[in-house]
Amino acid sequence: MKINHSNIKKAKILLNKNECIAIPTETVYGLAGNAYSDKACKKIFTLKKRPNYNPLIIHYFNYQASKKDCVLNDDFFRLYKKFCPGPITFILELKQKSKISKIATNKKYSVAIRFPKHPIARCLLKNLKFPLAAPSANLSSKVSAVNSNDVKEDFGKKLKYILEGGQSFIGLESTIIDVRNKPKILRLGGLEVSSIQKVLKKRIKINLNSSKIVAPGQLKLHYSPGIPIRLNAKNAKDNEAYLLFKKIEKNKPNYFFLSKRGDLKEAAKNLYNILRKIKKSKYKSIAVAKIPDKGLGKTINDRLLRASKF
Ligand code: TXA
Ligand code: MG
Secondary structure, eight states, rough: OOHHHHHHHHHHHHHHOOHHHOOOOSOOEEEEETTTTHHHHHHHHHHHOOOSSSSSSESSSSOOOOOOEOOOOOOHHHHHHHSSSSEEEEEEEEOOOEEEEEHHOOOOOOOOOOOOOOHHHHHHHHOOOSSSEEBBSOTTTTTTOHHHHHHHHHHHSSSBOOOOOOOOSOSSOOOEEEEEEEEEEEEOOOSHHHHHHHHOOOOOOEOOOOOOOOSSSGGGSSSSSSSOOEEESSOOOOTSSEEEEEEOOOOOEEEEEESOOHHHHHHHHHHHHHHHHHHHOOOOOOOEEEOOOOOOHHHHHHHHHHHHHH
8 A cells, every 4th residue: 555655744743733633544443642642532532422431542553662551471472473463452451650641541550552554554653752542433332434434424524634544454443352361352353263262272251241341342332323223134124224244136225235255354344334324325224134153254243233232
């Protein structure tokens, strides 16, 4: 991907002034600000209408940049070597002398960090003197944004700048793993749990619905297109959008396919686009046909299940 350096420069100037901007990442777009600035972090919460108890992910260029803020350990390095930069977020112990804003971490003793792979995000991070706090660039509880138009749709003129980076090539948020003690997955995401398992070679707990809401991606209603969704639907009414995994012969105007050839990666990449498109097509509800519950299909099903708690 070609990097437009004057865009990076513009982004840098705004971030240095503690403004918020949208940035592309390989998973979804992020609403980014200086993670060391209370002012910038406050702006992120206000813009996103995000409850202040829900902490932000901190984005770094590499682990060297992160080690002054959090305690890195063996499991972290094993996964880092294999998957970073990439769609994985680590929950780690926050160092006491860390400069990360307490507003970003909600005064927790832990912090979520990740190393995005998108070349534009990397070029920006490399050029900054601070990491970026960035939740997904959508209004709280709604579908994430996977291109700059989605971001515009949610924030309009309230947002100072969107750093253009094309379509997010994964299309689902990062997988969150708590590696402080026994590894525990807190959010399914763009990296399959089985790949993580292969590297760690030990049992990994999956805890997606903690009553303590460790990660509010665990909140019940989330990723919602704003209309009701019913799952495992064998058919759909005419005024309902019908979302199917794979293209079928008997096509109807209200049918939407996640993938032409039945490919889970392609389906993941299309999911949020299609949910937004359906909402704009004025359908009042969505019926979803069964989606294979393996690999990235598990993440897709997780998102649709949460979106169905409407
Ligand atoms: O792919 C992604 O992860 C995107 C891109 C922009 O990087 N970001 C993203 O951020 O999805 P957000 O804020 O929408 O989701 C971050 C999740 C939230 O559910 C939050 O509760 C959780 O991370 N989180 C943040 N800090 C945490 C912590 N210390 N312990 C547990 N969960 C944490
Ligand atoms: Mg989000």
